[in-house]
Amino acid sequence: MNHELTKGIFRDNPIFVLLLGLCPALGVSSMVVNALGMGAGVIFVLLGSNIFVSLLKNFIPPKVRIPSYIVIIASFVTIVEMVMEAFMPSLFASLGVFVPLIVVNCIILGRAEAFASRNTLKNSVLDALGMGIGFTLGLSLIALVREFFGSGSITLFPVGNFDGVIRIPVLNNFPARILALAAGALLVMGLLKAFFNWLTDRKERVRI
Amino acid sequence: MNYLGILITYIFISNLILTHFLGLCPFIGVSKNTESAVGMGFAVTFVMSIASVVTWLVYTYVLIPLDLVYLQTIAFILVIASLVQLVEMIIQKISAPLYKALGIFLPLITTNCAVLGIALMNITSNYSILESFTGGIAAGLGFMLAIVLMANIRERMDLEYVPKPFRGVPMAFISAGLMALAFMAFDRVLLTNLLG
Numbered sequence: 095m096n097h098e099l100t101k102g103i104f105r106d107n108p109i110f111v112l113l114l115g116l117c118p119a120l121g122v123s124s125m126v127v128n129a130l131g132m133g134a135g136v137i138f139v140l141l142g143s144n145i146f147v148s149l150l151k152n153f154i155p156p157k158v159r160i161p162s163y164i165v166i167i168a169s170f171v172t173i174v175e176m177v178m179e180a181f182m183p184s185l186f187a188s189l190g191v192f193v194p195l196i197v198v199n200c201i202i203l204g205r206a207e208a209f210a211s212r213n214t215l216k217n218s219v220l221d222a223l224g225m226g227i228g229f230t231l232g233l234s235l236i237a238l239v240r241e242f243f244g245s246g247s248i249t250l251f252p253v254g255n256f257d258g259v260i261r262i263p264v265l266n267n268f269p270a271r272i273l274a275l276a277a278g279a280l281l282v283m284g285l286l287k288a289f290f291n292w293l294t295d296r297k298e299r300v301r302i
Numbered sequence: 303m304n305y306l307g308i309l310i311t312y313i314f315i316s317n318l319i320l321t322h323f324l325g326l327c328p329f330i331g332v333s334k335n336t337e338s339a340v341g342m343g344f345a346v347t348f349v350m351s352i353a354s355v356v357t358w359l360v361y362t363y364v365l366i367p368l369d370l371v372y373l374q375t376i377a378f379i380l381v382i383a384s385l386v387q388l389v390e391m392i393i394q395k396i397s398a399p400l401y402k403a404l405g406i407f408l409p410l411i412t413t414n415c416a417v418l419g420i421a422l423m424n425i426t427s428n429y430s431i432l433e434s435f436t437g438g439i440a441a442g443l444g445f446m447l448a449i450v451l452m453a454n455i456r457e458r459m460d461l462e463y464v465p466k467p468f469r470g471v472p473m474a475f476i477s478a479g480l481m482a483l484a485f486m487a488f489d490r491v492l493l494t495n496l497l498g
Contacts, residue, residue, distance in 0.1 A: 113327075113330065113471065114327070116323070116326040116327060116330070117323050117324050117325070117326050117327070117415045118323075120323040120326065121322060121323040121324070160383075160412075161380070161383055161384075164379055164380070164383060164412075165376065165380070168375055168376040168379050168380075169376065171375055172372065172373065172375055172376060175372075175375065176372065191322075191419060191422050191423060191426070194374070194375040194378075194418070194422055195324070195415050195418060195419060195422075197375055197379050197418065198379065198412075198414070198415040198418050199415070200327055272483070275482075275483075275486070276320060276321045276322075276323070276482050276486075277320075277479045277480070277482035277483040277486065278479070279323065279479075280320075280323075280475050280476070280478045280479030280482055281475070281476055281479035281480075283475045283479075284468075284471075284472045284473065284474070284475030284476035284478075284479060285472070285476070287471055287472040287475060288467045288468045288472035288473075289467070291466075291467040291468075291472065292466075292467035295466065295467060
């Protein structure tokens with residue numbers, strides 16, 4: 095049971111291992127707060143769609159299953175859009191077009207098709223949580239690297255007196271701006287993926 | 303904004319792949335050889351230009367009059383999914399060679415976020431129907447440019463020594479990053495200088 099939950103976080107991490115859902119991963123990864131917001135949205139949609147697909151798996155005719163999954167997913171995305179616009183307008187504005195684009199995030203359709211459509215409700219929920227958390231962690235890692243070096247700060251949610259921005263002493267004055275640009279996202283993604291490849295490789299070599 | 307401006311904007315200045323990261327999955331997945339990259343590029347351009355017009359029509363003549371704008375996401379993705387299916391069937395009927403060339407790419411396009419992306423961007427930019435059409439074509443051409451360049455780079459890279467952890471996907475991302483850096487030379491200032 096725990097396996098369903100943990101596999102999405104490390105072994106089958108959607109971003110670094112499965113390479114699914116990359117468009118939003120890079121698009122919103124310029125600030126940590128955006129990455130967390132996006133992650134929360136994806137977890138919600140993934141959970142909702144996995145639950146519904148798993149419950150309806152015996153009623154959906156196989157021929158129209160993909161359109162049906164897309165309708166289920168799109169409904170949850172619309173809920174996220176409306177809730178975010180109402181309660182977190184600034185986050186909604188900075189995520190922009192990427193919120194409606196959760197619909198075509200391949201990780202969600204991928205889990206509906208590959209997992210929820212042939213597994214029990216409980217396992218589908220665990221799978222959705224694991225994959226969603228893995229996605230959020232991967233996304234936040236990219237955002238953390240980009241924001242730390244690219245703007246010399248880490249933006250979190252404002253709480254009380256704390257305005258939500260941690261400024262890194264030296265980097266804040268001399269940030270490596272390239273990482274905050276579009277090109278930087280692709281470079282960071284490539285380097286992180288190479289790092290994880292190296293890590294997996296080394297682990298396997300140790301085992302031998 | 304005039305049509306030439308839209309073309310230059312979406313092909314070079316805000317190329318969907320290299321500045322908005324839309325359509326990265328096929329960009330990384332289908333860029334291993336030039337031939338399939340060209341096929342994918344044409345298929346995407348084709349679908350994007352039609353989808354831009356159809357989603358514009360749906361938005362303007364169905365969603366706005368019925369006050370259902372909040373259903374935009376659902377409506378657009380359904381339109382695109384059925385459009386792709388329709389295009390696939392039509393091509394299969396009328397042109398066997400074209401189907402052979404584009405056929406395998408068409409089903410993949412439904413989940414290509416660039417198609418939904420450009421449809422949504424056309425609406426947010428308040429484009430007219432012809433401008434949306436131009437936007438769709440331009441975005442498709444920009445996608446094709448990026449994916450074909452990428453395929454060429456990757457074909458060359460197969461012949462070079464690459465350290466093991468970097469082989470394949472990581473190197474593809476890094477090359478894409480360098481490409482994006484090069485594309486930054488195309489900016490708004492260039493556009494104003496060109497078009498006055």
